[in-house]
Amino acid sequence: MPQFMDVHHGMKGITADQLKEAHKADLAIESQENVHFTRAWADPESGEVFCLSEAPSAEAVQRVHERAGHKADEIHPVPLTV
Amino acid sequence: MPQFMDVHHGMKGITADQLKEAHKADLAIESQENVHFTRAWADPESGEVFCLSEAPSAEAVQRVHERAGHKADEIHPVPLTV
Structure with missing residues (x-):
């Protein structure tokens, strides 16, 4: 299955709980689209979130x-990984 | 140890071998700064690379x-992860 890295801007001040809840909201419905969100990382200072x-x-x-209420600003296919 | 996600722009057309070589160049000298690069993902189409x-x-x-010859365009501390 192809991998994707998506980026959300403007999430300044995001908390650990908010990130967890957002991720849970994705996981709850991801099977509708045959998607699986594996990891996410957030920088509360700049407001960047990477999924x-x-x-x-x-x-x-x-x-x-x-559908989970947080549209991504960028979505990159990442066929190359190390 | 804190985690960081850094982003390189403009790497359009990057190949699997080039990503591997760039990562190897980082690994070869990372101990000088007590850094460890764990993963990297590349989108050859948009030229974005995430480390x-x-x-x-x-x-x-x-x-x-x-020092490895590929300065990052953005470096984000990512204290929050899921």
């Missing part, structure tokens, strides 16, 4: 994020 | 990347 997922397409990733 | 590391500071991450 790693396995998904059939970037559009599928976005549909889950949108 | 995850454990490091004492963002400056230490940048010093390794600079």
Whole structure:
């Protein structure tokens, strides 16, 4: 399954609980789109949030994020990893 | 040890071998700064590269990347993860 890294801007001040809740909201509905969100990292200072997922397409990733209430600003297929 | 996600722009067309070589160049010198690069993901189409590391500071991450010949464009501390 292809991997994707998506980026959310403007999440300044995000807390550990908010990140956890957002991730839970994704996990609760991700199977609708055959997506799996594996990890997420947040920088509360700059407001950047990075989410790693396995998904059939970037559009599928976005549909889950949108339905969960937090549309991504960038979604990058990341076919290369080390 | 704090975690950091750094981002490189403009790496359009990067190949699997180039990503591997760049990562190897980081690993070869990272101990100079007490940094460890754990993972990296690349999108050859948009040219974005994401590197995850454990490091004492963002400056230490940048010093390794600079010495290895590929300065990061953004370095984000990511104290929150899921």
